[in-house]
Amino acid sequence: MNQSTERVSFELLRTDGDARRGRLSTPHGTIETPVFMPVGTQGSVKSLTTSQLAALGPGIILNNTYHLMLRPGVELLEQMGGVHKFIGWDRAILTDSGGFQIYSLAEIRKIREEGVEFRSHIDGSKHFLTPEKAVDLQVRMGVDIAMAFDECPAGGLPRAEVERSMELTHRWAARSLTMRRGRTSLFGIVQGGIHHDLRKRSVEALGELPFDGYAIGGLSVGEPKEAMLDTLRYTAPLLPRDRARYLMGVGTPEDLLDGVAAGVDMFDCVMPTRNARNGTLFTSQGKVQIRNARYKADDGPLDPACSCPTCSTVSRAYLRHLYVADEIAALVYNTIHNVSFYLDLMGQIRDSIESDSFGAFLRTFLERTSRSNTPGDTPVEREPFRE
Amino acid sequence: MNQSTERVSFELLRTDGDARRGRLSTPHGTIETPVFMPVGTQGSVKSLTTSQLAALGPGIILNNTYHLMLRPGVELLEQMGGVHKFIGWDRAILTDSGGFQIYSLAEIRKIREEGVEFRSHIDGSKHFLTPEKAVDLQVRMGVDIAMAFDECPAGGLPRAEVERSMELTHRWAARSLTMRRGRTSLFGIVQGGIHHDLRKRSVEALGELPFDGYAIGGLSVGEPKEAMLDTLRYTAPLLPRDRARYLMGVGTPEDLLDGVAAGVDMFDCVMPTRNARNGTLFTSQGKVQIRNARYKADDGPLDPACSCPTCSTVSRAYLRHLYVADEIAALVYNTIHNVSFYLDLMGQIRDSIESDSFGAFLRTFLERTSRSNTPGDTPVEREPFRE
Numbered sequence: 001m002n003q004s005t006e007r008v009s010f011e012l013l014r015t016d017g018d019a020r021r022g023r024l025s026t027p028h029g030t031i032e033t034p035v036f037m038p039v040g041t042q043g044s045v046k047s048l049t050t051s052q053l054a055a056l057g058p059g060i061i062l063n064n065t066y067h068l069m070l071r072p073g074v075e076l077l078e079q080m081g082g083v084h085k086f087i088g089w090d091r092a093i094l095t096d097s098g099g100f101q102i103y104s105l106a107e108i109r110k111i112r113e114e115g116v117e118f119r120s121h122i123d124g125s126k127h128f129l130t131p132e133k134a135v136d137l138q139v140r141m142g143v144d145i146a147m148a149f150d151e152c153p154a155g156g157l158p159r160a161e162v163e164r165s166m167e168l169t170h171r172w173a174a175r176s177l178t179m180r181r182g183r184t185s186l187f188g189i190v191q192g193g194i195h196h197d198l199r200k201r202s203v204e205a206l207g208e209l210p211f212d213g214y215a216i217g218g219l220s221v222g223e224p225k226e227a228m229l230d231t232l233r234y235t236a237p238l239l240p241r242d243r244a245r246y247l248m249g250v251g252t253p254e255d256l257l258d259g260v261a262a263g264v265d266m267f268d269c270v271m272p273t274r275n276a277r278n279g280t281l282f283t284s285q286g287k288v289q290i291r292n293a294r295y296k297a298d299d300g301p302l303d304p305a306c307s308c309p310t311c312s313t314v315s316r317a318y319l320r321h322l323y324v325a326d327e328i329a330a331l332v333y334n335t336i337h338n339v340s341f342y343l344d345l346m347g348q349i350r351d352s353i354e355s356d357s358f359g360a361f362l363r364t365f366l367e368r369t370s371r372s373n374t375p376g377d378t379p380v381e382r383e384p385f386r387e
Numbered sequence: 388m389n390q391s392t393e394r395v396s397f398e399l400l401r402t403d404g405d406a407r408r409g410r411l412s413t414p415h416g417t418i419e420t421p422v423f424m425p426v427g428t429q430g431s432v433k434s435l436t437t438s439q440l441a442a443l444g445p446g447i448i449l450n451n452t453y454h455l456m457l458r459p460g461v462e463l464l465e466q467m468g469g470v471h472k473f474i475g476w477d478r479a480i481l482t483d484s485g486g487f488q489i490y491s492l493a494e495i496r497k498i499r500e501e502g503v504e505f506r507s508h509i510d511g512s513k514h515f516l517t518p519e520k521a522v523d524l525q526v527r528m529g530v531d532i533a534m535a536f537d538e539c540p541a542g543g544l545p546r547a548e549v550e551r552s553m554e555l556t557h558r559w560a561a562r563s564l565t566m567r568r569g570r571t572s573l574f575g576i577v578q579g580g581i582h583h584d585l586r587k588r589s590v591e592a593l594g595e596l597p598f599d600g601y602a603i604g605g606l607s608v609g610e611p612k613e614a615m616l617d618t619l620r621y622t623a624p625l626l627p628r629d630r631a632r633y634l635m636g637v638g639t640p641e642d643l644l645d646g647v648a649a650g651v652d653m654f655d656c657v658m659p660t661r662n663a664r665n666g667t668l669f670t671s672q673g674k675v676q677i678r679n680a681r682y683k684a685d686d687g688p689l690d691p692a693c694s695c696p697t698c699s700t701v702s703r704a705y706l707r708h709l710y711v712a713d714e715i716a717a718l719v720y721n722t723i724h725n726v727s728f729y730l731d732l733m734g735q736i737r738d739s740i741e742s743d744s745f746g747a748f749l750r751t752f753l754e755r756t757s758r759s760n761t762p763g764d765t766p767v768e769r770e771p772f773r774e
Contacts, residue, residue: 043708047715049723051700052439072683072708080686080704088700296459299467313438313475317467321430321459328434331715336436 007185008145008212010244010265014353018237018263021353024244026092026144027183028084031059033244033265034353036256036346037094038339039273042067043087046273047335050088056308056340060092060144062268065137066101069127070120074137082142094145094268097134097176099189100152100217100249111151113168131172135179135186143184147215148176150189155222162193170205177209185212187246193218194227196234203238213244216264220250229258236262253282253345253369257362260349272342276334279323282341286369288316290334295320308340394572395532395599397631397652401740405624405650408740411631413479413531414570415471418446420631420652421736423643423729424481426660429454430474433660434722437475443695443727447479447531449655452524453488457507457514461524469529481532481655484521484563486576487539487604487636498538500555518559522566522573530571534602535563537576542609549580557592564596572599574633580605581614583621590625600631603651607637616645623649640669640732640756644749647736659729663721666710669728673756675703677721682707695727 007027014021022033038045038053041064045053053061063083068074072086080086083093099116102109106118115130131149138146149172153165169191180186188211192198206214216235219228232247236259239245246266247259256267272282281288283303288295290302298316310319310333322330352361394414401408409420425432425440428451432440440448450470455461459473467473470480486503489496493505502517518536525533536559540552556578567573575598579585593601603622606615619634623646626632633653634646643654659669668675670690675682677689685703697706697720709717739748 042712042714043705044712044714044716047719049696049700049716049719051696067712071712072704076684076704079684080702086702086705086708088705297463297466309436309438313436315467315473317459317463318430318473318475321473325429325431325454325458327429327431328715328718329431329436332434332436332719 007183008244010213010242012241016353016356016358017261019260019349019353019358020245020263020265021350022244022265024265026060026185028090028092028144029059031092032350034256034260034346034349035060035266036342037062037266037268038342039064039268039270040087041270042071043083045335045339047277047331048339052332052336053339054089054091056336056343058091058339058343060094061089063087063093063095063141063143064098064101065095065134065141066098066105068095068141069098069129069137070122070125074140077141084142092144094187095138095141095143095147096248097138097147097149097189098129099134099147099150102129103152103154111168113171115149116151131175132179135176139179139181139184145185145187145213146180148173148186148188148211150191150217152191152218152221153193155193155218157193159193159195159198162191162195163198166191166193166198166202170202173206173209173211177211187211187213187215187244189215189217189248190235190239191218192235194223194231196231199231199235200238203235207240211243213246213266214239215246215248217248219247220255232259232264233262236264239263253342254366256342256345257349257365260353260358261362267346272338273335276338277331279330279334281319281334282338284368290316290319290323290330292320302337303341306337306340306344308337308344310334310337310340393570395631397600397629399628403740403743403745404648406647406736406740406745407632407650407652408737409631409652411652413447413572415477415479415531416446418479419737421643421647421733421740422447422653423733424449424653424655425726425729426655426657427474428657429458430470432722432726434664434718435726439719439723440726441476441478443723443730445478445726445730447481448476450474450480450482450528450530451485451488452482452521452528452533453485453492455482455528456485456516456524457509457512461527464528471529479531481574481653482525482528482530482534483635484525484534484536484576485516486521486534486537489516490539490541498555500558502536503538518562519566522563526566526568526571532572532574532600533567535560535573535575535598537578537604539578539605539608540580542580544580546580546582546585549578549582550585553578553580553585553589557589560593560596560598564598574598574600574602574631576602576604576635577622577626578605579622581610581618583618586618586622587625590622594627598630600633600653601626602633602635602653604635606634607642619646619651620649623651626650640729641753643729643732644736644752647740647745648749654733659725660722663725664718666717666721668706668721669725671755677703677706677710677717679707689724690728693724693727693731695724695731697721697724697727 024031109118134149150169188206192202247264284305295316301311352358411418496505521536575593579589671692682703688698739745
């Protein structure tokens, strides 16, 4: 474990079209990109112990500042030696800044130039978060990568509103940077809705600031899928070539492929863990609704192409039984598989970029999964992905 | 793994007072006794994957015929190659016969000489279970040890009712034996409430039948604790010396010690797994209610004397955070520890019998746990233990 790095550094190893194969060095290890970061909102990737998660191999996970500041509190985390030590995780951690969660979860809020006032969704207590404080909290938790504090407007707002919000995010970005210190890196978040010119201005404004990496925010927030893809494909290639690019809170396996194709290096999404709890499982042959009666007597593995602890030890029939019988172990087995599926997919994507065959991989993947999605298996719904 | 044994055989290795150190050979491995069997009612020890459970070392677990016959169904289990293969468990399995569960869980029932009619607690469907059918189901599931089908009267019934019920259980015991076959062993269940003479008659009646082992049923069903202990201490030594003795559905760590002192070899109880889910954790220093605010900033292990995967990787503070934040991982970590605690306790008991120091171990254990139960940690309630 490399513990000596000062902040992160990104090395671009190879490209295949716009797709990028890179390497991100962090104070808690080196991460091969493109990478998927499992989401551990409250300091736990839901349903898994830290050891179970570690065995699946991710080099970096995501935690949420919003949740952790409310419970157990950043002061406690400092007292416990930082969030890594508290949760027993010695690899890298990225935290979302709290911006998105305040807009989507908190009960009441007032947005001012200085910051955002909100009430906790847990106990209604009142809090005030500024760009400076959001970064300070992340630095004090000892995370490897902190995110700037942004305003994340809902999809479908009038352009003038999106523009006003974006300008605020830019001013907050500069203020966020004043609190970066120690080994914690800081990524800026590009906004601008689905408007090309706004996205371009946002990239330019943030590109003038010395962020350690750049994220694309404000996608998958209710806009049409085509607008999301169009914005992604337009924006990603504009980002600084020598920094990691992170597409926040997206998405389905197909979305990850689209993101990589557009030049994105980092992803996070609650989809694999949340869908696992809903019994929707990703496989090399498409999605499986494990509660479906057709799996009742199916003694084959969930995904014959998968070697995760679930697929190598139990059958679809047993997974269905556990799910239907409301056993907690169903959530554990399902989560192990879905997280493995996402991590394996990223590994395959990295391999394909290295062999200049990403385009072929993308086509084969889409063809295989769309062909074999059986009619009874309802498709995964699009959900609010950035938890 | 010894797969060749025909049915079980019990070897009594050593005694220390009435306490017995023995060895039970089964078609799925040899079990050192006294032994605790974690309860996996529906084919899953709640909150754990089969691999997680196996890593904790139990040589035998309990499943319930009642639950498995309703879901996923014995026909399916046969089709899947038996319950061991279905759940991915290659060590021994004992099944309760369904008698107790019908009385405590099913919706409507009619008890006749022939058997019991009941409605499923899951979907209200009607079922009829006889002694022959209960054993046949267990044999078809391929379990190592089946239990005879008994009637388990509630505590506090008039003596005449207890006697009538006991006589029925004796007739059902003989009928149960007619369906024993293959490698599945069959244990008889002694009844008789809290009446010494009835218990003696029950032991004599069942002792004349060629069961592979004997269980004490009908305890911890609402009778006063002292009556339970008195009946246990009277009944256990009466049982055949050359067969394994199993105290069903009991109990607290202190109950296990009392049971061993009376000469019991086998135990099962939902307490470690159920209490784990309620946040009540057993430690070498007494019980811990992990939600208690006193553990908020406690960075020590849950039990300093324990080397389970929970105690060796995370702190009380993190366990409290996970529990308070309703994280599924809390249930997993807690269950890992409580099951480990029960298994470790049995190992210590076996060691103490081998060194002729069980009495001293018993006294030290009771003194240590009672002394250090702190006032804020409410005691574990007595629950219906035989799930």
